[in-house]
Amino acid sequence: MDIDKNEQMTDEEMIEKGFQELLNDYLGTRHRKRVEIITKAFNFANQAHKGIKRQSGEPYIMHPIAVAKIVCNEIGLGSTSICSALLHDVVEDTDYTIEDIENIFGPKIAQIVNGLTKISGGIFGANASAQAENFKKLLLTMSDDIRVILIKIADRLHNMRTLGSLLPNKQYKIAGETLYIYAPLANRLGLNKIKTELENLSFKYEHPEIYTDIKGKLKATEAHRDEVFKNFTAPIRSQLDKMGLKYEIIARVKSIYSIWNKMQTKNIPFEEIYDLLAVRIIFIPKNEEEELNECFNIYVSISRIYRPHPDRLRDWVSHPKANGYQALHVTLMGTNGQWIEVQIRSDRMNEVAEQGFAAHWKYKEGGGSEDEGELEKWLRTIKEILDDPQPDAIDFLDTIKLNLFASEIFVFTPKGEIKTMPQNSTALDFAFSIHTFLGSHCIGAKVNHKLVPLSHKLESGDQVEILTSRSQRVQPSWENFATTAKAKAKILAILKKEQRTAQKEGEALLLEFFKNEELRPDPSNIEKLCKLHNTANKDEFLTSLGSQKFILGETDRNILVEKAGASWKKYLTFSFGASKDQKEKLEEKQNAEPIDKKKILKLTEDTIQKNYKIAACCKPIPGDDVLGYVDENNEIIIHKRQCPIANKLKSSYGNRIIAADWDTHKTLYFPVLLYVNGIDSVGMLNQITQIISQQLNVNIRKLTIEANDGIFEGKVQLYVHDVEDVKTICENLRKIKNVKEVKRIEE
Template sequence: MELSPALQVPLNADLPDFVQVLKRQVAYLSDSQIEKVLRAYVIGAEAHRGQTRKSGEPYITHPVAVAGILAEQRLDVETIIAAILHDTLEDTDYSREDMTAEFGDTVAELVDGVTKLDKMHFGSRQEADAESFRKMLLAMSRDLRVILIKLSDRLHNMRTLGAKEPGSRRRIARETLEIYAPIAQRLGMNKFKAELQDLGFRALYPERHRVISGRIRSALGSRREMMGQIERALAERLAQAELSVLIAGRVKSPWSIYSKMRSEHKSFAQLMDLYGFRVVTDSRMNCYAALGVVHALYKPVDRRFKDFIAIPKANGYQSLHTVLLGPSNAPIEVQIRTSDMDDVAEGGVAAHWAYKADVSGPAATNQAQLKAREWLASLVDTQANNASAAEFIENVKIDLFPDEVYLFTPRGDILALPRHATALDFAYAVHTDVGQHAVAARVDRKLVPLRTRLESGQQVEIITAPSAGPNPGWLDAVVTGKARTAIRQYLKHLQHEDAVDFGHRMLDRALEHLGSSLDAIPSQVLEAFLADSREERLEDLLSDIALGNRMPDQVATQLLTALGRGGSTGVPAHQPMAAEKITITGAERGILSFGNCCHPLPGDDIIGYLSSGKGVVVHRQECPNVAELRSSPGRCIEIGWAREVQGVFKAELRVEVINRPGVLATIATAIAAADSNIENVEYVEQDAAAASLLFTLEVNDRRHLAEVIRRVRRTGAVSGVYRYPI
């Protein structure tokens, strides 16, 4: 792009108002540096001539505003110039060669680093985007000013987001909350982080932001007198201790409160520590002296004290945090730090800016810069050991989001889940229907169970089957509220349906013993009984019977007593009649379980035992525990297998083997050949010559187990095979 020498701008030139504002903001620079900044504006304005923003303003107003944000942090002249020109290489004909000739290599490097970041779309499916992210982070390791420019760019875009379409606003806001605000936090730039979070929250959830902001203002108004009282008491006590301090009240942000409400499942009213005070003093020693004073004034809350001065946060943040019980036992958070620590807490790496290109040297002048460069130096080491850009980013995200795991779908989309989340949580995060029909997962292309805990950076694919559905054990395998709620709703619905059906059969059987049936009970008698039993509906009564909360024989007797007779055949109420067994298919969800003591299979003679709140526990008739169960005859249910059963069942097999190499593999192969799955195997006994192995298998019925036993015997590697317990 050809530029005229006449574009040189004197300090007293007539400039647009927005440039005059920038000129005042960079007044801390020398006159010659300010002239360079104005020269950059003229070049940028010429390069962006004819380009406008969504709002209709000339495009150059945006990079000038970005430069102004950086000027408020008192950044150096090269950063200010790079901010003004940060979009020229990508969006105009202005070349890097021209930029280098005019402003030097450093400005060109900064603009080039920001340009790479602008080309990246977070959460994109493309490997090229991952590679761009890696290049940007490595550019940060050479020059932190790259990310400072980009964060300022994003901050101004968020301030002017109203001109965008609603869909774009939500996308940009989500990206800001998920990526840019955490980066600002990781670099200790609390002031940037807080504004990015507030603007992102306002754009993504405007109604939630409005409600919470209103509640904060209302609560602040009602506590204003008390807060003033506390501030005066703190100031008086600290003055008596001859400590020079500044005290400022602070209010938690709407996003901070919303995040806490969501993560801790609390209401606004339950979050008492919305307000606090910041005490800024002149030395580290006086921070601890001030801590003693405030602890003497108000009682500290146990386990709510943190010393980030002795042990700074990962982003270099330093402060003492304590929570006190103020008047009316209201918890008040107090932060105590020096003025230098306060500057670093607000500005992070941008505070007290002093730059040196050699990141291995003593470039950092504050904890945030030191910690940031340590982090970025570790990224350089990490990328040297990762050929794949995706693998590199996986490691970055672990550092960037320490309280979350970030996972990739097969299409490259990124999902954020709480730490310790499992593949089942991931399935529900993708979509509720995916979770409801999940059967297994592939993590980094390896087949794993749904209970597998996930780690940041893994690629997860969920395998589904139309016939699959949640089971109660899933509740122990998930950590997210979405998954837990969906599973509970599904199980509650199915359990209720099955419980009503099974309870109906149990009550009918009990009435049949007494020579009657549920259909023979008049509706008015039934309604009166339900009212006396405090049951709203017949379905609730039947469900309670199936879950073992009511005994069917007792309910049957009470119903016939209410009817005023012992039974339709005149048989006394307590003299049982022959009745058919209740048949089960094995698929009765939530109301049927199988004893681990005997592992009953279809084909076995079985008995049911009503366990309160758990439903029917099925045992084999020859189970050693049945004799004790029969001591409570009212809880024993005569049941049998239906002609067709569903699902697989556990069985245990004890195998006596000749102890030689490969014997376990031989037996496992035989079991697999019989279409049975091995759930667990353990050595019961073992010596040099022989061993006893206990296999836990999944089989369809007794015939299937018999086939497994035959195949194992044919291996010639065993001396005995027995169903366990015998």
């Protein structure tokens, strides 16, 4: 009994200490000091969650306290948000209702807590449609009050920081979901530090060995980077001192996730990444009016010391990014022959870059309304997308993601108004961004007064005029070159609407035909007509008929009259009883043993051949980081963890993900594809095959090599046991003189 009491005391001390830290952090901010309401929210939440523990064993209230600290310190919000963070799980996990919260804390806090309750338990529910609904709720609530999404991001950040206490399959689901939605959301809202941490933590749990390896390599090269930084910044410091500026210069090292991403996309080892180090100059302007001028003055001064790269000046000062980010980026050639990026920002710009545009938004307590133009525009776009019914949950997520990830370009209307568009936008995207009518009736565009097709990709600085025709209609091919979320959603909605209209007309024509010919409109008759007109299914048949691509006539009547009696009999049999085979299959499926998703799958020689399928999209082999996905037929598909399809599955069907581990012993063979290139020389092909076939005794399945202007490149398809074999083959091939690159690739 005494032990329990001491343990309870320890918990209480921990809770009290956590809350005091939160209060001290809050008192250190520039917000109005509304300590009383925060204390009231803490006491209420503490009482509501009393006795409940988290998976890690600590009292549950420590989670809301941690989320409130993130909201206060890392996002910079005030008492309303802190109270909402403390109360964010009360309605979902206890008997209290939103009405209770409203009565005690007022309508504003209740509205935010209600928004957070709607999207509780992660964005994604047990199945795809629930997940899409939750995501819609998230974005709709975000449109009402941006603080809902900011607190949700803080909640996810704390969950990621404490992910170690969960089972591996849960870790993959949450990490995948975080990379798919939360990190881009944080990025879009200007929460750069949080975005980076979410990416790194997701990567740490999905690829622990690679994470540790890159971390070790960063540590090993730290001393050299410090030396480069010191030598590079010394002349810059003396120049800024001469200018009489108050400033600080800091080194920014590329994040582990960014390094790995670059290694993947460029297919290069860690040692070949040369932009690990960037330099940040943060200055305090003499006055607000001079802030922009001083950015350019610093740029001019340091360009006299080091040679700037002519194509790599990024002016986010005159044209801030959509998330409010402002800075001047310039790439300079250091004395060691290496390009180094320098970011020039004022202290205000730095605060916006680190804490996010949202912290300076109109909801900031104690402050006036800020210019929230770009953020408002983005939220308005999302609302427009939500107004259209979405046919598929996953399509909806991908549509939104298009705009979450996008970098911006600046284009002009014929009247000279500036428009911010995502990178790779086409003339068609631009038309839809102005108005749906303009988009759906456009026939072409003039870019910088030159006629271009709708698929033309726009670049920063382009002046765009859209040409329209009333007779123009949305074409299905437009989906292929629309890139923005808004354009894709509108095109899809218009095509769906037209398809539904055509189907209705087709159905009316079909029923009239059957009535005139005195035939039954049964499935077998419709199937015959589908085959006759080369349509895949009834819907496609009705759409084509309604669009008048064909007309029902004599041929159709002859096909149906031939075996009308037999068709009717067949229809009766089909309706009233399933065949013996169908029954057996159904029983077999119902009696199948449920799959335990908490288990870690052991991928042995026997189970790979009998129970699991290797995913055709990424073709994992032993040694790759993998996971299992239970498909709708209850079959387990093995994917690489970083496979794009697996990323989508983790986010959309997280409850079907199972942790998996290899346990093979070099008995099974798996196909892999290697890419080789280098300088062409006599006997090169012979040397490559000699090493693979004779020296390493590996079976070559297929080999293609092309030489052009003294450079050769080729693809070799092999059968190997595991990743270790691939590593050995690559190392041996790299030893051949004139071979410059060997890497494993996807087909």
